[in-house]
Amino acid sequence: MSDSPFPTDPDAWRQTHLGRLLGHAMRRFDERVLALMAHDADVPLALSNLAARAQVSAAHIHITRHLARGGSRLTELAERAGMTKQAMGTLVDQCEAWGLVTREADPLDARARRVRFTADGLAWLEAFRRAVAQAESEFRASVGDEIATVVTIGLEAYAG
Numbered sequence: 001m002s003d004s005p006f007p008t009d010p011d012a013w014r015q016t017h018l019g020r021l022l023g024h025a026m027r028r029f030d031e032r033v034l035a036l037m038a039h040d041a042d043v044p045l046a047l048s049n050l051a052a053r054a055q056v057s058a059a060h061i062h063i064t065r066h067l068a069r070g071g072s073r074l075t076e077l078a079e080r081a082g083m084t085k086q087a088m089g090t091l092v093d094q095c096e097a098w099g100l101v102t103r104e105a106d107p108l109d110a111r112a113r114r115v116r117f118t119a120d121g122l123a124w125l126e127a128f129r130r131a132v133a134q135a136e137s138e139f140r141a142s143v144g145d146e147i148a149t150v151v152t153i154g155l156e157a158y159a160g
Helices: 018-038 045-052 058-066 074-081 085-097 119-143 145-159
Strands: 101-106 109-117
Touching: 018 058, 018 119, 058 074, 058 085, 058 119, 074 085, 074 109, 085 101, 109 119, 119 145
Parallel strands: none
Antiparallel strands: 101 109
């Protein structure tokens, strides 16, 4: 008898390792958040339509997750999101075209620009907060409070 946890398929680990499971879980969670936002009556109609038509992706959520309420420089935003400045610039361009964010002069550095939420962007941010809370509640209902708590504590420790 083999000590391998995958005696019938020596390559099964490639589909079931922790990193892959975390990636699938994150995509599922982000997709649920976007679906909830697409049906949120408080999200500006144009933005909910974009979410409903899958025009807003998990990449756009980086701006929602990382943009400070008071605004951020593009370099700060890219660093927080773990993206290149160029990739973040493309996302900011799209979000600016959708009315989520605006660029304005940085009061501390005349050469720099700050990215800020618009009024619609702040409504989007609030809808994001509600959708995340709902998705977390659904996760807890799906796996149970004890497992959800252990997963949360474990992920906090791992990300630490």
